[in-house]
Amino acid sequence: MSAKIIDGKALSIQVKQNLKAEVEKLKEQGVKPCLAVILAGADPASQVYVKNKIRSAEETGIISLSFYFDNDVTEEEIITTIKKLNDDKTVHGILVQLPLPKGLDETRVLKEISDEKDVDGFSAYSVGQLLLGREGFVSCTPLGVLELIKSTGETISGKDAVIIGRSNIVGKPLLALLLRENATVTICHSKTQNLAEKASRADILIAAIGKANFVGADMVKEGAIVIDVGINRVDGKLVGDVDFEAVKEKAKLITPVPGGVGPMTIAMLLNNTVISAKNSLK
Ligand code: NDP
Secondary structure (H helix, E strand, O other): OOOEEOOHHHHHHHHHHHHHHHHHHHHHOOOOOEEEEEEEOOOHHHHHHHHHHHHHHHHOOOEEEEEEEOOOOOHHHHHHHHHHHHHOOOOOEEEEOOOOOOOOOHHHHHHOOOHHHOOOOOOHHHHHHHHHOOOOOOOHHHHHHHHHHHHOOOOOOOOEEEEEOOOOOOHHHHHHHHHHOOOEEEEEOOOOOOHHHHHOOOOEEEEOOOOOOOEOHHHOOOOOEEEEOOOEEEOOEEEOOEOHHHHOOOOOEEOOOOOOHHHHHHHHHHHHHHHHHHHOOO
16 A cells, blocks of 8 residues: 655645735735744754745735844844834744754743744743643644644544654644644654654654654554654755655555645744734734
């Protein structure tokens, strides 16, 4: 059996089309959704991510503001910019592209983004709200993963989900999201013993490790849903954390890299920005 591909690119286009219509409606009501992006340093991957986010925002009709800082920027300089954006009623979302240059305290910087504008969902407040099951912004990659699973029409409730990776931006929020959907969730990491055996019990397997082709067919249950969050560059080519060719013969549904989680991450950022703009009407 060869798995059906979960097409993140197509789904993201659909999400963005719906958002475009919502943005138009908001504009008619006098609200112009606006996302401010802060980039510090010259990390090439971050520059590409920021460029893609700004382009997608503009395609959707969302205004984007960019603030670029050199590598030697101080926490205070970034925080001053965040505070100005917090006070600016025309700005609905504030995103600080991570990682920040070495030596800067990301938690301290992110804490300054006002709760209503934390469209990346990375602040301690947003993460806490998610864990408590309260309203707040959820980080975009986990949200994108959830939308991809839901788009298949498969039931999540009662399923065994295994997440490989426990980072603050992917694994941990995903754990909370899948719990909220009533999955039984196991989270694995670099110290997990018998990882292959645990992963191969998953109805839903999510890989967020950062190691090319880490998940082989031996780690996958026949008929599983496999979501590959990983982005790795091998010989100039983007590959995920899942050995796609081998695993697709065993899984029922699988996301590709590129064209899976990546486009949905951006779509969810825009979605959060539009939610924030709508909230500003209340
Ligand atoms: P981190 O490096 O922060 O976390 C990686 C996780 O994988 C850690 O929990 C680590 O365990 C675990 N891990 C590492 N090696 C192993 C191993 N041998 N066995 C089991 N677990 C292991 O990465 P991120 O969560 O930030 O990102 C993960 C991947 O997802 C990357 O490729 C990244 O580029 C990609 N990504 C993609 C996005 C998208 O939009 N598509 C968005 C964000 C990330 P431990 O905690 O024990 O160290």
